[in-house]
Amino acid sequence: xCWRRHHPSGQEQSSSTVLLSGFVSRTKILPDGKKQxxxxxxxxxxxxxxxxxxxxxxxxxxxxxxxxxxxxxHSALRHITEAHPHLTRVYWFLTNxxxxxxxxxxxxxGQRSALAWVASLFCELNIxxxxxxxxxxxxxxxxxxxxxxxxxxxxxxxxxxxxLRELRERxxxxxxxxxxxxxxxxxxRSIAExxxxxLYLDRRAxx
Amino acid sequence: xCWRRHHPSGQEQSSSTVLLSGFVSRTKILPDGKKQxxxxxxxxxxxxxxxxxxxxxxxxxxxxxxxxxxxxxHSALRHITEAHPHLTRVYWFLTNxxxxxxxxxxxxxGQRSALAWVASLFCELNIxxxxxxxxxxxxxxxxxxxxxxxxxxxxxxxxxxxxLRELRERxxxxxxxxxxxxxxxxxxRSIAExxxxxLYLDRRAxx
DNA sequence: CGTAACTTTGAAATAGCTCAAAAATTGTGG
DNA sequence: CCACAATTTTTGAGCTATTTCAAAGTTACG
Numbered sequence: 001x002c003w004r005r006h007h008p009s010g011q012e013q014s015s016s017t018v019l020l021s022g023f024v025s026r027t028k029i030l031p032d033g034k035k036q037x038x039x040x041x042x043x044x045x046x047x048x049x050x051x052x053x054x055x056x057x058x059x060x061x062x063x064x065x066x067x068x069x070x071x072x073x074h075s076a077l078r079h080i081t082e083a084h085p086h087l088t089r090v091y092w093f094l095t096n097x098x099x100x101x102x103x104x105x106x107x108x109x110g111q112r113s114a115l116a117w118v119a120s121l122f123c124e125l126n127i128x129x130x131x132x133x134x135x136x137x138x139x140x141x142x143x144x145x146x147x148x149x150x151x152x153x154x155x156x157x158x159x160x161x162x163x164l165r166e167l168r169e170r171x172x173x174x175x176x177x178x179x180x181x182x183x184x185x186x187x188x189r190s191i192a193e194x195x196x197x198x199l200y201l202d203r204r205a206x207x
Numbered sequence: 208x209c210w211r212r213h214h215p216s217g218q219e220q221s222s223s224t225v226l227l228s229g230f231v232s233r234t235k236i237l238p239d240g241k242k243q244x245x246x247x248x249x250x251x252x253x254x255x256x257x258x259x260x261x262x263x264x265x266x267x268x269x270x271x272x273x274x275x276x277x278x279x280x281h282s283a284l285r286h287i288t289e290a291h292p293h294l295t296r297v298y299w300f301l302t303n304x305x306x307x308x309x310x311x312x313x314x315x316x317g318q319r320s321a322l323a324w325v326a327s328l329f330c331e332l333n334i335x336x337x338x339x340x341x342x343x344x345x346x347x348x349x350x351x352x353x354x355x356x357x358x359x360x361x362x363x364x365x366x367x368x369x370x371l372r373e374l375r376e377r378x379x380x381x382x383x384x385x386x387x388x389x390x391x392x393x394x395x396r397s398i399a400e401x402x403x404x405x406l407y408l409d410r411r412a413x414x
Numbered sequence: 415c416g417t418a419a420c421t422t423t424g425a426a427a428t429a430g431c432t433c434a435a436a437a438a439t440t441g442t443g444g
Numbered sequence: 445c446c447a448c449a450a451t452t453t454t455t456g457a458g459c460t461a462t463t464t465c466a467a468a469g470t471t472a473c474g
Contacts, residue, residue: 010404028314031400036314053296053303058405059310085292089260092299096260099306103266106309107235107243109316110361114430145452154317159430161454177439193238197217198265321462352420366462368422384471 009060013051015073019043022067023143027151028059037152038102040064040125044132046094052077053095065143097200104198109154114163117153119192122173122180127196139182142175149175216267220258222278226250229274230350234358235266244359245309247271247332251339253301259284260302272350304407311405316361321370324360326399329380329387334403346389349382356382 009028024047025037038059041047051057052074081088101124108117125142129135146164150157168174172188174181182188216235231254232244245266248254258264259281288295308331315324332349336342353371357364375381379395381388389395 026310028310030314030318034318036317038310038313050303050306053300054307054407054410056407056410058307058407082292085289085295088292088295088299092295092302093260095299095302095306096257099257099302099309100261100265102306102309102313103233103235103245105313106245106316107237109313110243111237111241146454147452156431157453158432158455162430165454200261200263200265203261203263353422354420363463364421365423365464369462372422 009057011057012055013048013057013074015071016049016052016077017047017061018070018072019045019047020068020070023064024067025062025064025148025152026059027062035151036154037062037148038105039098040152042125042128042132043134046091049091049095049098052091064148093203097204100198100200114153114155114159115166116192117155118149118160118163118167119172119188120194121149121153122175122182123189123192123194124196124199125180126182126185127199127201131201139173139180141178142180143178146175216264218264219262220255220264220281222280223256223259223284224254224268225277225279226252226254227275227277230271231274232269232271232355232359233266234269242358243361244269244355245312246305247359249332249335249339250341253298256298256302256305259298271355300410304411307405307407321360321362321366322373323399324362325356325367325370325374326379326395327401328356328360329382329389330396330399330401331403331406332387333389333392334406334408338408346380346387348385349387350385353382 019041021043024041026039026041026047028036028038030036047069048057048061077091081091108120112120126135126140129140134140144152145157146160147157150160153160155163164175167188170187170191172182172184172191174183188194226248228250231248233246233248233254235243235245237243254276255264255268284298288298315327319327333342333347336347341347351359352364353367354364357367360367362370371382374395377394377398379389379391379398381390395401
């Protein structure tokens with residue numbers, strides 16, 4: 001399956017989605033048309049596990065690139081979780097890790113400069129893509145436009161552009177043609193003051 | 208029990224906390240001392256249910272007033288959830304509702320003006336306090352300082368002060384001496400463009 | 415009644431926004 | 445493979461919401 005369409009909020013869902021390839025965002029759209037991306041999902045992510053519990057989504061699922069999805073029906077999820085309580089705890093854990101990332105983004109949205117926020121986002125994506133084997137020495141592919149990035153960061157695309165220029169001029173990272181090329185990982189990490197604790201990387205391995 | 212202290216992040220937890228009276232926040236503190244409150248909890252809230260799953264908190268639990276807490280040990284939670292799978296789903300649902308609020312705050316932090324954000328926060332608290340019988344016709348008690356509010360909104364306390372003045376001058380709401388007095392609920396709601404969908408009020412009732 | 419915490423105000427600085435246009439890139443059909 | 449349209453990126457100039465810094469009021473409280 002392959003799309004770049006809205007999965008609308010406010011509608012009863014009967015299945016959840018696992019992302020197999022490509023990128024999708026969870027996006028909230030305001031009455032005036034402004035958008036906020038609350039999370040970017042990578043291959044391997046359970047994109048809307050929460051709809052199993054909430055049934056109705058409070059946001060849209062928007063494809064950022066072509067992607068392959070697997071649908072898991074809620075009735076299947078119910079059977080799985082009833083038969084294997086252990087898996088219920090695993091899914092619940094995933095929900096919690098997801099929420100931890102939302103909290104971290106709140107901090108970035110509220111407290112950080114544009115430069116630090118962009119740097120942080122690239123740090124997070126670099127680490128998460130590394131977990132699923134989608135980064136290489138030089139960086140990673142990220143098929144977003146600067147406008148997508150702006151919707152994610154709570155900034156204007158104009159300002160994102162200028163911020164990217166600054167990161168480039170400081171020889172930290174270059175974002176061009178859907179690719180993030182990291183020139184100075186330590187420098188990037190340091191300007192972002194990036195601390196991946198909230199990703200619970202060690203505890204994920206337990207599961 | 209009664210405190211106004213930090214419940215530190217980064218430490219192994221063996222119990223979760225239910226708030227019986229008073230207000231607590233979940234707060235993330237940056238290296239430079241800046242703070243972001245990612246959620247305000249009211250009586251009745253399961254404050255750190257996620258520590259049952261994550262074990263280590265990614266943020267601090269900070270009392271905003273004197274409060275009474277009930278501790279539920281993780282071993283007790285494990286027994287409860289093993290004996291009653293239905294309750295596991297309830298807890299998981301609560302985790303999801305919690306996360307939905309974090310996402311909504313991301314939108315507010317990223318996209319809204321100071322005026323609309325303050326108004327939105329008051330709208331949310333008014334509704335949530337109403338659910339637990341802690342609001343009256345005129346408004347509700349909120350024992351926070353303007354600095355607390357600033358940490359929550361991602362603004363300076365100076366700017367929060369000026370924004371509160373504007374809301375007061377527009378005869379929408381007055382925040383003084385730990386009390387939010389709502390003069391014009393419809394006006395407040397409208398300037399906030401407040402939509403409580405993300406609170407999943409209807410679905411909570413099912414449980 | 416004195417001290418600490420909190421609120422209010424003013425003035426100047428700035429990060430990020432808006433508007434508008436030009437340049438570059440990407441995609442498409444012929 | 446080219447030409448053209450659409451999308452995306454880049455830049456400039458002026459503007460505004462919010463911050464910073466600093467000081468004066470006010471309130472709470474031991």
